[in-house]
Amino acid sequence: MARPSLISLSLCLLVLFHTTLARQQREQVGECNLNNLNALQPDNRIESEAGLIESWDPFHEQFECAGVAIDRKTIEPNGLLLPQYSNAPQLVYVLQGNGLTGTLFSGCPETFQESQGSQQGQGSRRFQDQHQKVHRFRQGDIIALPAGVAHWCYNDGNERAIFVTLYDLSNSANQLDLNPRSFYLAGNPEDHFNPQQSQRHPGTPRGRESERGTSPRRMRPHVQKGTCNNVFCGMDTRFLAEAFNVDEQVAMRLQSQDDRRGPIVRVKESLQIVRPPSIREEEQRQRGGRRYNTENGIEESFCSMRIRENLDDPSRADVFSPEAGRLSSLNSHNLPILRALRLSAERGVLYNEALMVPHWNQNAHSIIYAIRGQARLQVVDHFGQTVFNGELREGQVLTVPQNFAVAKRAEGERFEWVAFKTNDNAMFSPLAGRTSAIRAMPVEVLANAFRVSPEEARRIKFGTQETTLTSPRSKSGRRFDA
Structure with missing residues (x-):
């Protein structure tokens, strides 16, 4: 009789351990209710x-x-x-x-080293x-x-x-x-x-x-808040003086106690x-017959890795429509340091009340900052409930959780945004357009899923030919031809 009791106790402890571990993991990453x-x-x-x-x-x-x-x-x-x-x-x-x-x-x-100054006399050499x-x-x-x-x-x-x-x-x-x-x-910052x-x-x-x-x-x-707030504040000035090989008066300056x-x-x-x-x-240097080469052959090593990329250049857009706008993405493929940071970014521009088709982010949260203009956004959760239906204006931030469906339409002539994403290779899946999940389904599946006729299912499937960005102007006068 003791053995079944021992097994039951072991099972209870195992369940309790896994329950506690799961709760701790949820608390660690945050709950998204x-x-x-x-x-x-x-x-x-x-x-x-x-x-x-x-x-x-x-x-x-x-x-x-x-x-x-x-x-x-x-x-x-x-x-x-x-x-x-x-x-x-x-x-x-x-x-x-x-x-x-x-x-x-x-x-x-x-x-980066300062070149040596001219030496025309004793003591004329400047500090490098x-x-x-x-x-x-x-x-x-x-x-x-x-x-x-x-x-x-x-x-x-x-x-x-x-x-x-x-x-x-x-x-x-x-x-x-x-x-x-x-x-x-x-x-002494706050x-x-x-x-x-x-x-x-x-x-x-x-x-x-x-x-x-x-x-x-x-x-x-x-x-x-103490008298100063930099990392040297809590250290003894004698330690600092010895570490930097300076006198204690100079060491006190490192603590910036009177800096306001x-x-x-x-x-x-x-x-x-x-x-x-x-x-x-x-x-100007090259025209003068001199070359200045900054390459050292190991640009992507740890000490010389690229940390910067420009997203405002229209010529680097991944998606472009003259009527609707453009979209540029930055991930670990074009900026390798992002692989270590596990982050990526997206820069978007919408023209003339254009629409970015409804989509969801497959593997990342998206934190959207409105750069200029304003847009109407709708965000829907897994219950099909609208959790946001409003305007996002210049200087505002909106968080779109992973897998929540979102659509955005420019209000006025232009809306610009940058979105930070919590995965170095963030992917989004459109709900409409040539690369969408709806387009990938058979017509019969759509007809039965939405309880529509095959003709209506074909219109749903093929009605939008754009991939990501679309505008009312591009749809005007369009004739459907399956």
Whole structure:
């Protein structure tokens, strides 16, 4: 009699283990019990000496579902975003402006070196700077930043530089928690995702969190702001002095305790750094009979991998219709670093009330940022319920969960967007058009599934000849011919 009891106990423990494990896995990636989606504006705003950072509440259920966070940075001319790194991989889209950015990969050589000055006398040799690669960015660029890799950004243009950034908190590269964290190497910045005025103690109920029994891992952290907030603040100045081989007065400057400039500071004069010439400067050099070769034969190695690709160029569009618009995708095939980040992006333009046919994202969440104009979107869940039916306007964000059906139509002459996707090879499946699931079905299957005549089924199947984008103008006067 003891053996059956032991078997029953073992089975109970096994079921309990798997139930607990499944619950922990669901809590880790976030639950997507979304009955209503919303187009969201930024919730927080942190102003700096030379710019501002706006952020969307990362604890909103839409972002928790996707496991992401979003912010928008504005850098004034001659402004410098202080060096920092994050616990999550990032995709940055440049909405406006141009400038320089540096990514600091630990262990990689300082390949940008200042040439030696002339030596016409004793002591005339100037100090030579050297540092890791500097990238020039421009409007339309996507910049990929791995988790834990420090970076900085400088606006050397004549207009504001504006970026929208996605942080993939549920990525396996993030071993901390699902709270976005920026670790600054300088300055005294305020956490723009968790500003001091919005902090609360762990355990305080917050909307649906208490209803869903959210794990403490999902709770907003209680941050107690100190006298300074960069990574050197908590270290003894004697340690810093020894580590950098400087005196303690200089070591104290690393802690930036009296710095009130914020995370974006103004450079007193233009930033003078070692960098390759621009395309125009390069052409001038070649015309002068000199060549400047930046290739080293291992461009896709770890230390010299490409982190940037421009999506605004119409000539690189994957889908194009003169009447409807264009669509460009960026994934790990054309930017290999995305394979490590497990992220991709899509850039779209719709003309003249054109429509992007209903579709679903097979293997990724899609976080859509409206660049300009406005569109009407409809999103439908697996119950066939409309969870969003409204306008998405410039500067707003909408999350479309994986497998939710979505359609978008431009309102007015033009709608532009960028979508961040949580898979490095994100795929979408259209519901209408030449490559759709409906087109792939036999007519008899459609006729019986929808309870229509074979003739009506043929119209459903062959009525739209476009693949992804279609416009009312392209359909006017079209005659169906099966």
